[in-house]
Amino acid sequence: MTRRRFWIPHPGHLEGLQQLLAGLEDVLDEVEAVYTGSSPSHVGTGRPNLNEPERENLEEQVETAHSHGVMFDVVVNTTCPLGGKPTRRVLDGFQGYLERLEKMGVDGVIVADPWLLRVASDVFDRVVVSCLAFVNSPEKAEFFSDHASAVTLDTNVNRNLDVIKAISKVIDVKLIVNEGCLKDCPFRPFHFNLFSHMYGPDRTTLYDDYYYRRCMLERVKNPELIIKSPWVRPEDLHWYDKLVSGFKIGGRSYEIGWIIRAVCAYVRGEYRSNLLDILDCPRELRDHFYVDNRGLEGAMEHWAKRCTGLCHECGFCKDLARKVVRVIEPAGASPG
Amino acid sequence: MTVTEGCAEALKAMQEAVGEDVMVTEVDAFVARCGCSGLVFMFRGLETEDVSDELVKTALKAAESVGLKPDVVYVRTVPGTDVVIDVGVRELCERCSEEFSGDRPRPDLRVVWRRG
Structure with missing residues (x-):
């Protein structure tokens, strides 16, 4: 069997990393x-950032990861790097930041913006294009391959x-396996742009998040969208073993205990409960819906061989949702 | 005692515990969909170094007075700072017990008391 390599989330604090590596001791080889x-x-970056990694002894964190034989990457996948500021000033700041990361021993960076990617490639050998660059064809991959x-x-x-x-065939491919976002999400570029401002130097604040509310609303009304989300079950990784060089597990804003559960499920290739428990999706969704992972056995065969993406003419995911998705009774609702 | 009466008493007790340099702006009681329940004390002017044993005891006592059996008391901070947004006293559901492990389950959360 092909040896799988996993790329796993870390919330960014030293104690968290220590706890994470200890909790994953049995699977760290992967x-x-x-x-x-x-x-x-x-x-x-494209996700809520709940800390300041430099303030949190980044150098010590890098050493900790390395001492366990694990590389340490930093995500710099803003979708709006300029933010209205002069290009030269942003460039100087970005270069300086990357050089500091490199001196601290950081192994690589994940970048979405093509300009920042070009700049990063002068500092790091390991530069991975973020999913927020939306690489969906070999032609698009060519743009980044240099x-x-x-x-x-x-x-x-x-x-x-x-x-x-x-x-x-163009470039090494990493696959995000526990994707919990909507397929063909109309909010995706705009939502991540919002995150880039909220969790970047602009420190933008907002009263509420329209994209998030709509994302939840759509799925509560149409649970079939949960099935259409492009996740890959732990049991189905074998379909990709010869196609990708690594499996990425999303969830760097989650608690350590959650991350350990999700990573173990994917490394072991098995999860026997609510699939939403290990998907990188809003927590509220898994509190509301139960998706029986066992009931999804065989679905990948359909998606891999027969899915045209023309959902209105098919109905496979809609039928499957009726069978495997149920609403969870609120915990406190039962008498006694 | 009603929910609002319980929260009002908790707010008063917490304000007395932290003194006049800190403002307790709100106390919320909650039941989450996952099965967790608890009280949340919101502050202005509190930093992590100000979270005293007395504050924790007051939070626990308030939670018990409204019928909770607390599993953890935790502090949530503004990301990257020591500024406290709120202090939660929580009776954990099974799944959150697993996720809420360690002293800092997330960078912005610090567990300051856990049931022994």
Whole structure:
């Protein structure tokens, strides 16, 4: 069997990393690297960033990861690096930040913006294109292949093995497996742009998050969208073993205990409960819905061989949702 | 005692515990969909170094007075700072017990008391 390599999330604090590595001791041989968000004082990222990695002894964290034989990557995948500021000033700040990361021993960076990727490639050999660059074809992968060492696929093509195979001929491919976002999400670029500002130097605040509310609303009304989300079950990784060089597990904003559960499920290739427990999706969704992972056995066969993406003409996911998705009774609702 | 009466008493007791340099702006009681329940004390002017044993005891006592059996008391901070947003006293559901392990389950959360 092909040896799988996993790329796992790290919330960014030293105690968390120590707890994470200890909790994953039995499976660390399969872990290629941890990744964490960049410092919001320097550059934004596509996910909520709950700490300041530099303030949190980043150098010591890198040493800790290395002492366990695990690489340490930093995500700098802002989708709006300029933010209205002069290019030269942003460039100087970004270069300086990357050089400090490199001196601390950071192994690589994950970048979405093509300009920042070009700059990063002067500092790091290991530069991975973020899923927020939306690489969904070999032609698009070509644009990045001169300066990147790998691409993280646009998750919308996760179940299209022909496209993945074609991209893998151009460049190394990383696949996000526990994707919990909507397939063909209309909010995705805008939502991540919002995150890039909220968790970057702009420190933008907002009263509420329209994209998040709509994302939840759509799925509560149409649970079939949960099935259409381009996740890959732990049991189905074998479909990708010859196509991708690494499996990325999303969830760097979650608690350590959650991350350990999700990583163990994917490394062991098995999860016997609510699939939403290990997907990188809003917590509220898994509190509300139960998706029986056992009931999804065989679905990948359909997606890999027969899915056209023309959902209105098919109905497979809709039928499957009726069988495997149920609403969970609130915990406190039972008498006694 | 009603929910609001319980929260009002908790707010008063906490304000007395932290003194006049800190403001307790709100006390919320909650039941989460996952099965957790608890009280949340919101502060202005509190930093992590100010979280005293007395504050923790007051939070626990308030939670017990409204019928909770607390498993953890935790502090949530503004990311990257020591500024406290709120202090939660929580009776954990089974799944959150697993996720809420360690002293800092997330960078912005610090567990300051756990049932022994």
